[in-house]
Amino acid sequence: MSQSEDQSEKRIAVDARTRAVDLLDLVLGEGRLLSDAIGSGLLERLAPDERARAQRLATETLRALERTDRMLARHLRKPPPLRIRNILRLGTLELAQGAAAHGVVNASVGIAGAGKRTAQLKGLVNAVLRKVAAEMPEGWEKLRTPRLPNWLRKPLVAAWGAPAVSGMEDAHFAGAPLDLTPKGGAAELAERLGGEVLSTGSVRLRGTVQVSALDGYEQGDWWVQDAAAALPVKLLAPKPGERVLDLCAAPGGKTLQAAAAGADVVAVDLSAARLVRLEENLARCHLSAQVVAEDGLSHTGKYDAILLDAPCSATGTIRRHPDLPHARDGAEIAGLIDLQAALLDHALSLLAPGGRLVFCTCSLLPDEGECQIDAALLRHPGLRVVPACGPEFESAWTTEEGGVRLRPDFWPERGGMDGFYMALLARD
Numbered sequence: 001m002s003q004s005e006d007q008s009e010k011r012i013a014v015d016a017r018t019r020a021v022d023l024l025d026l027v028l029g030e031g032r033l034l035s036d037a038i039g040s041g042l043l044e045r046l047a048p049d050e051r052a053r054a055q056r057l058a059t060e061t062l063r064a065l066e067r068t069d070r071m072l073a074r075h076l077r078k079p080p081p082l083r084i085r086n087i088l089r090l091g092t093l094e095l096a097q098g099a100a101a102h103g104v105v106n107a108s109v110g111i112a113g114a115g116k117r118t119a120q121l122k123g124l125v126n127a128v129l130r131k132v133a134a135e136m137p138e139g140w141e142k143l144r145t146p147r148l149p150n151w152l153r154k155p156l157v158a159a160w161g162a163p164a165v166s167g168m169e170d171a172h173f174a175g176a177p178l179d180l181t182p183k184g185g186a187a188e189l190a191e192r193l194g195g196e197v198l199s200t201g202s203v204r205l206r207g208t209v210q211v212s213a214l215d216g217y218e219q220g221d222w223w224v225q226d227a228a229a230a231l232p233v234k235l236l237a238p239k240p241g242e243r244v245l246d247l248c249a250a251p252g253g254k255t256l257q258a259a260a261a262g263a264d265v266v267a268v269d270l271s272a273a274r275l276v277r278l279e280e281n282l283a284r285c286h287l288s289a290q291v292v293a294e295d296g297l298s299h300t301g302k303y304d305a306i307l308l309d310a311p312c313s314a315t316g317t318i319r320r321h322p323d324l325p326h327a328r329d330g331a332e333i334a335g336l337i338d339l340q341a342a343l344l345d346h347a348l349s350l351l352a353p354g355g356r357l358v359f360c361t362c363s364l365l366p367d368e369g370e371c372q373i374d375a376a377l378l379r380h381p382g383l384r385v386v387p388a389c390g391p392e393f394e395s396a397w398t399t400e401e402g403g404v405r406l407r408p409d410f411w412p413e414r415g416g417m418d419g420f421y422m423a424l425l426a427r428d
């Protein structure tokens with residue numbers, strides 16, 4: 001390798017790490033979600049592989065945050081400023097993953113040295129990471145699985161018990177495999193991609209995969225959708241020619257399912273920006289729907305079937321979004337619960353006689369699932385829950401009020417699933 005190639009390799013490596021630290025600063029300092037921070041263009045000037053690396057490093061650091069902090073605490077007399085802490089956290093994560101100590105220490109010192117306010121602490125970064133490197137891998141491996149922060153752990157323990165929450169934390173730490181929803185046959189797709197067909201009909205792939213490079217991506221033969229997230233539309237079971245409303249539709253995984261089933265779909269979402277992604281997904285998969293940027297509470301019309309995938313805490317998606325428990329503190333949940341109830345009441349008013357509705361949320365909190373349905377049944381005499389049936393739904397998932405509860409600690413031997421709640425509603 002020539003000297004200039006070597007220099008440019010170093011620059012690329014430092015850039016991805018620097019941007020990963022920038023992402024950690026935004027999540028842990030400003031409470032921004034990773035997706036928002038990335039969407040605001042922070043990684044734009046990086047090459048695609050650097051961008052993916054920065055995102056991966058930030059995501060994995062957040063997933064292991066309790067462990068990095070426990071390792072670092074042994075070598076810090078007091079917590080340094082946030083950016084230095086984040087440089088140290090990232091360095092610790094890379095050391096735990098087996099990266100060469102000299103490269104990690106040099107890069108971390110370089111990031112500290114590049115900032116006016118952090119340059120004076122580069123000696124600290126150097127000394128601490130050298131000590132951390134000397135403790136790897138044993139020091140890392142004997143630490144417990146990272147726990148959820150208390151704002152979320154407490155209500156989850158109250159709802160599901162401590163052993164179940166430990167199982168969820170194991171699932172969060174393990175991360176998620178890649179699940180695809182096939183537009184056509186699952187068995188054929190699984191064979192083509194070397195995946196496994198799950199009992200729910202999704203195709204699961206293991207290992208690190210570049211989604212857009214997979215066979216069938218360009219042709220729109222499938223879309224990425226967690227196995228749990230694919231079940232609400234299976235519960236709704238849209239039929240060809242039925243008029244279906246997807247009231248909170250973007251980015252559109254469920255719209256695609258309903259459209260692929262041959263239904264005449266109206267996809268509504270408050271966010272015009274998120275609907276752009278829905279339109280791109282429809283175009284890639286050669287499917288169609290009427291797309292409307294509108295507050296769901298103002299939507300009018302009559303529908304045979306309605307899907308309400310209501311905005312929620314998204315606490316069921318932590319396997320794939322480990323930033324969420326750190327960026328949020330639960331303060332927004334009360335407002336979301338009110339919005340879910342208002343959207344459910346409005347959606348019920350849009351049902352044609354004999355129509356059916358699926359309410360669902362990707363939340364682990366019963367207040368955003370089971371309790372919403374209990375309360376809706378009291379508000380709407382004549383409304384009833386239709387039990388889920390079909391090979392996709394395991395009987396153990398059925399709840400007292402007749403809904404379906406999915407949790408990340410289910411299917412541990414198969415790679416887990418997102419947390420979700422769903423219920424099929426109809427009127428007498």
Ligand SMILES: C[S@@+](CC[C@H](N)C(=O)[O-])C[C@H]1O[C@@H](n2cnc3c(N)ncnc32)[C@H](O)[C@@H]1O
Pocket residue numbers: 247248249250251252253254255268269270271274294295296297309310311312362
């Ligand atoms: C859980 S996400 C929907 C995910 C989508 N169903 C899918 O499968 O890809 C919730 C969506 O609700 C939208 N939303 C929030 N408030 C809304 C409202 N008042 N009316 C319509 N959509 C709303 C958000 O913009 C967000 O896209």
